[in-house]
Amino acid sequence: MSSRQLTMARAISEAIAQEMERDPTVFVVGEDIGKYGGIFGATQGLLERFGSERVRDTPISETAFIGAAVGAAMSGMRPIAELMFVDFFGVAMDQIYNLMAKNVYFSGGNVHVPMVLMTATGGGYSDAGQHSQNLYATFAHLPGMKVVVPSNAYDAKGLMISAIRDESPVVYMFHKGLMGLVWMPSVRSAQTVVPEEPYTVPIGQAAVRREGKDVTVVAVGLMVHRALDAADALAREQIEAEVLDLRSLVPLDRESILRSVAKTGHLVVVDEDYRSYGLTSEVITTVVEHDLSLLRSKPERVAYPEIPVPYSRPMEQFALPNAEKIAAAVRRTLATSAVA
Amino acid sequence: MSSRQLTMARAISEAIAQEMERDPTVFVVGEDIGKYGGIFGATQGLLERFGSERVRDTPISETAFIGAAVGAAMSGMRPIAELMFVDFFGVAMDQIYNLMAKNVYFSGGNVHVPMVLMTATGGGYSDAGQHSQNLYATFAHLPGMKVVVPSNAYDAKGLMISAIRDESPVVYMFHKGLMGLVWMPSVRSAQTVVPEEPYTVPIGQAAVRREGKDVTVVAVGLMVHRALDAADALAREQIEAEVLDLRSLVPLDRESILRSVAKTGHLVVVDEDYRSYGLTSEVITTVVEHDLSLLRSKPERVAYPEIPVPYSRPMEQFALPNAEKIAAAVRRTLATSAVA
Amino acid sequence: MSTGEPSREQLLWMYETMVKIRHYEESLAQAYSEGKSPRFDISAGPVPGELHLAAGQEPCAVGVCIHLRPEDTVTATHRPHHVAIAKGVDLKRMTAEIFGKATGLSGGRGGHMHLFDPAVHFSCSGIVGEGLPPAVGAALAAKMQGKDWVAVAYTGEGGANQGAFHEAVNLAALWKLPVVFVIEDNAWAISVAKDVSTAVPRNSDRASAYGVPGVYVADNDTLAVFQAAGEAVARARRGEGPTILEIETYRYYGHFEGDPQIYRPADEVKRLQEKDPIVRLRDHLLREGVLDEASDREVVARAQREVDEAMTFARESPYPAPEEALENVFA
Amino acid sequence: MSTGEPSREQLLWMYETMVKIRHYEESLAQAYSEGKSPRFDISAGPVPGELHLAAGQEPCAVGVCIHLRPEDTVTATHRPHHVAIAKGVDLKRMTAEIFGKATGLSGGRGGHMHLFDPAVHFSCSGIVGEGLPPAVGAALAAKMQGKDWVAVAYTGEGGANQGAFHEAVNLAALWKLPVVFVIEDNAWAISVAKDVSTAVPRNSDRASAYGVPGVYVADNDTLAVFQAAGEAVARARRGEGPTILEIETYRYYGHFEGDPQIYRPADEVKRLQEKDPIVRLRDHLLREGVLDEASDREVVARAQREVDEAMTFARESPYPAPEEALENVFA
């Protein structure tokens, strides 16, 4: 029992089910989240268990149903709205960033918006430029939303329960390639032991996934696993990488970043989201604006280039960050160190 | 004649008029851009001159008319669509970032989208949280759009003409406080000599607005003027700041940033957009990932805090970057230098 | 409340509330102009920023909100004061918010386009069409909680061309939610006239696209609004689903204060004012013996006093500490 | 083309094109399945990623596109192949694009949901409702350029609940633009049935919300589509504005390949296939003497050969160089 393993998809749906059990105000809205169980399985089994009043399939009207979730959250409910792919944010962003994210502030804290906006991210399976994006920074740049990105099943459950219980809106971004779906490549190590009982993982605390003294590699979501793969390879060259899983972009756990870099003196940041104006520069700047001398070599970023996601497999794979690129970046940063 | 001064609003409308004169495929769509002349005056006089076929007031349907501009641009026209306030992007972002920005790529370059998305940015006049944002990074983070931010009338005209003639989509973001409107505070120095004849300012080249050897201050739009004010104050303390006006976020003129910092060794980046995951960290990272030793002290950022824009004057003014904060940041960065 | 003829009490409440709204908007226009001459500067004076006034549109507020209880949700637009007042929003704290004061509903963070009073389930926002989906959500919440509360979503006629309108009405109709969609047709969306924005003359005709009732009230008629809204609210409360209610109304001021209004026929406002809904209702009440000159004076004085007290409260309240701007981002 | 009864030539073109589409979709389904067994892996095989097939929906493509010229713009959806083929998109390069090859329409950057063939003014995209506004823009461009070109925008019935639908139809109606909005009502939006997404039975009834004609074609009837679309296109070409045309059609495959279809009645597809539109048209042509068994065999062989050649071309074409991914971000 204590060693029960779950996929991330199962961990998420279990978290939702347990919260729905506990709290009658929790409900789910979205497209194909009922009978279908969510295109990526995050709501599997919920309709059967809780019925169509609390597990509501919607028209293809993201503005209406995400906005309705905002209204319901202001009216005593705790909705979880699923935006099927994060790539679709553009049809509903006004409700998301101008209401969901700002109503707490606009009301001077007199109104709470306890809702979760859950959405799928990521590519790597040739779904082309409107179905493969990550867009972490698109949300993290705008104030008023917490932005959570789990990297494994244990965290996924605990972070989802935290997100549901949070009085503020939480954007919960799960990477498709971590969900343990049988029909697409999935990172095996995202499947972990998951306790049956409900538990929380606090939002805003990064986790050290691997300790190391030579270099800090910062990542979120799927890229944590790529970073761990890179660390394995580097270990064979006597390079001990510390891998930091941010777990959320907002709040960003700057202390953990600083602590690790203070130890290692070297920094590589990995992101599957577009490189410019994104996570990588925010993490690097967090370090250098705190104390330039923490870094003993120039930092590196390994991120998605500034191109729409191409369909064709060789092109997409070329563009994606991977363990080799991360390891190479680590080697580069350590090499410049020697020179400096 | 050669010393004719124009406000930025007049410079923009003149640029559009001259291009409409030259090229019958250029036209304008948007809300209140006809008789009203654009809420911020960017289309003043165009209806009278070109008629309602080419200067088209629209319903409040940003998805429809920005999307229609995309379709028209793919069909032999060169539309300029005005999104009245950048804050409204959320109702139409899908057409903007998933079509306008990506169709060139999706078509393998076989389709061009020569359109300008023109929009007003900025606060400082108590218009609250849905009418005062800048959101530069929101656009700059996503691939396929050029993002232009003029800081004065001369550039505004030349950049608009470049934008209209560009075969790629250009997001043209003008700050309300630079337009020279009589009804809101406007930076006087944004009004400049503007040649009558059409000319272009190349997109993607930063401009040194003030030379200096002690510190580099990077900014765009209204913040360039705040940086210049700070530089004036610092000059009285024998600190010579170099002020770099990026003029566009995409393409980002990284060479000019590096050149200036290589000279000064110190960097302050100013942004009226939200601090995290934005322009400031991208500029700072550009420097440190290139060569960590360029910086002789830790860089500083002066940006909007991660809060929605508050309405009340003392709160808003507290949150906005200004010359004092910039000067203080410069002093801080030079002080740590002494220590380091 | 009943849905038939308005009672004496209801008539008086509507009248007094309309008088209050009118005096409120006129007082605010006055306060807004302070510090803005000789040169108009939107950022100056005790009430800076955009200000959208609703004088002339009182029937849309009182004729609808009279049927509502505090638990019923209302989402209003960028032009929210009349509706807020009719819904019973705390007038002092609302005014203080508009003046950007610490005592304001949100301590000055929101301002005139972002008024939140959870005590009466009122909110508004600045993006056109934006309030429609949340009203659907409030109605959904009521239904899921087994309450007979309703939600009223306001939009201008210009806003009815936003995608949010279509999506929200469809969803409310589909789920048979207790929502009344009120469209204030004041003929203008800033400078754009209804006939150059909207492909049909009446938005109520769009109701057939969702299989819901669509009602059009002509000529800013308070009693007709009362009637139509009463039916729509009752229908919603009975669980029979949403209604689209379009009300022809008058915008006396510019779109916002400072609007040069060059797009507008010079005499339009004068013509509208000749049919002023407050005057019409007053005449009706006098005719019907619900009001006499003396009681009218009393009503007007009371309404004005309440407004004046709110203005004074707002003016005398302190500004928030600047650094409080950093608070309340998260709950 | 004429708008009355289809000519012999038109009938044969529609038939042959439908046969071609059907064979195309079946061939692609086959190619898609390669490399995906024993375990289905969406990322594997010669055609990875999502694949939305349109077998059964051929009437919506041929009955409309037969009235179009190369200069007329078509924007299709995430389920685009039938429309692309009927519009005359280069079959070899389109297929190569779907296989992600360098010889594809976009050199492999776009894939199956992003097919662009400027020669015949065809494009499609992956977000629901997204193609409607650009079609309005293409129609506007035609009008401003003084051409009598029209634009056809496709959406599924699920997509008609997107805000973009409302905004686009209103704008086209308001500006009297030559657009035909074609709604392919295949009863499903992935797993969500029309009656749990749409508050009215027919989207054509929504035409009255825009003051434009709304036409509903029942039961996937090719000849009825021909007729209705002919009128709509002619009306657009005459400058009389847009039409909403909803076509009841059949989705034979899952939403995408790999869809478990647990939401769907087990025998639904079988029941639909009994009314297959290609068989019905073929029977009609045989009955009318437009076709006989021998010429049918010829037509089918020709159509299939063209498809097979395209598949071969695609398979034999090289992949793009990986680093070409970095090109064509800007024009």
Ligand SMILES: Cc1ncc(C[n+]2csc(CCOP(=O)(O)OP(=O)(O)O)c2C)c(N)n1
């Ligand atoms: C999505 C969006 N587009 C544009 C605006 C700018 N704007 C504010 S009010 C307004 C006109 C609204 O007209 P209407 O809905 O008729 O309301 P009214 O002002 O007449 O009360 C416009 C265009 C906005 N706030 N939001």
Ligand SMILES: Cc1ncc(C[n+]2csc(CCOP(=O)(O)OP(=O)(O)O)c2C)c(N)n1
């Ligand atoms: C805005 C948006 N929301 C959701 C999706 C996911 N999605 C893709 S196709 C589809 C169903 C579309 O149904 P319909 O419009 O009826 O077209 P059909 O698939 O039946 O051809 C959905 C929900 C999307 N692509 N875009």
Ligand SMILES: [Mg+2]
């Ligand atoms: Mg109006």
Ligand SMILES: [Mg+2]
């Ligand atoms: Mg469908």
